[in-house]
Amino acid sequence: MDTALVTGATSGVGRAIALRLAQEGYNVLAMxxxxxxxxxLSRTPxxxxICVELTDREAVCEALDNNPVDVLVNNAGIMPPLSAFQDSEQADIDAAIAVNFSAQVALTRLVVPVMCQRGRGHMFFTGSTAGHAPxxxxxxxxxxxxxxxxxxxALRLDVANSGVRVTEIVAGRIETNLYHDILSAEKRAAMYAxxxxxxxxxxxxxxxxxxxxPASVDVSRFDIVPARKAESANKQK
Known part of the structure; x- marks a missing residue:
């Protein structure tokens, strides 16, 4: 049975992916x-x-216990408070960089060498349209x-000859808890109406x-966005 490691698995996209992979027969490590x-979530067969802080590298390493991972879904992420950069708090900046980038690179470094040695594996990264437009x-x-x-x-090119695939998920407006702490309930409702x-x-x-x-095909990235604009955007026109 193949093993899938999904970070940020407690809600939203991560939870949906963990449940889907478990349904398809994977042994899912939900982090x-x-x-x-x-x-x-553990009540699902x-x-x-794995209850761990992703930025705690020693704890993450111990939790994996050298278990080989066939599918890695680097999904965990946070949204810092919405504000102009000049008004941002340094602690919020540091936290976003640590969770959204540094911790994911460190986790990938734990997993990818074994994938390359075994000659197979697939890594997914939950990106955003915000990474491709301001x-x-x-x-x-x-x-x-x-x-x-x-x-x-770039990682996809590094591992291309090792039988390992890499896919970036470029997500648009998804109905998750990402904005829960930084937008009011009314604004979130308008966003998803x-x-x-x-x-x-x-x-x-x-x-x-x-x-x-097929193993010979690598989908380097896929964009998944709403077919329609948000109601709030339509009303502004």
């Missing part, structure tokens, strides 16, 4: 910080919870997602489709 959410009040978030996108694409947001299960289905491609 996150929310112990209660992980406990609930095939899911093993948005106001999101300079640091845009920078971290651009960095993870650049890393994923009228079924104008991608659902986490949509991303999970697309990831499953990419995994099922």
């Amino acid at each position: 996150g910080r929310n112990a209660a959410a992980l406990d609930e 095939g899911v093993t919870p 948005f106001p009040n999101m300079a640091v978030y845009c920078a971290t997602k651009a960095a993870i996108g650049g890393f994923a694409q 009228g079924q104008t947001a991608v659902q986490p299960e949509d991303v999970a289905e697309m990831l499953s489709t990419v995994l099922a491609m």
Whole structure:
């Protein structure tokens, strides 16, 4: 049975991916910080919870215990408070860089050598349209997602002759808890009104489709965005 490691598995896209991979027969290592959410997730057959802080590199290394990983989904991420860069707090900047980029590179470094030795494996990175286009009040978030996108694409070339595949998920507006702590309930409702947001299960289905491609094919990135604009954007026109 193949093993999949999914970070940020306690909610949103990560949870949907963990459930989908477990349904497809993977042994899923669900990594996150929310112990209660992980406990609930562990009731799903095939899911093993790993409650750890992703930025704690020693703890992450111990949790993996040298277990080989066939599929790595680097999904964990945070959104710093929305503000102009000049008004940002240094602690928020440091946290975003640590979680959205540095910790993911470190985790990948733990997994990828064994994948290359075994001659197979697939790594996914949850990027964002914010990594490919500028948005106001999101300079640091845009920078971290651009960095993870650049890393994923260059990594794909490094491992190309080792039988290992790399895919960047370029996600648009997805209905998750990403904005829960930085936007009011009213603003979040407006953002997702009228079924104008991608659902986490949509991303999970697309990831499953990419995994099922022949080993000779590497989908270097896929963009998954809403078919319609948000209702709030339409009303502004």
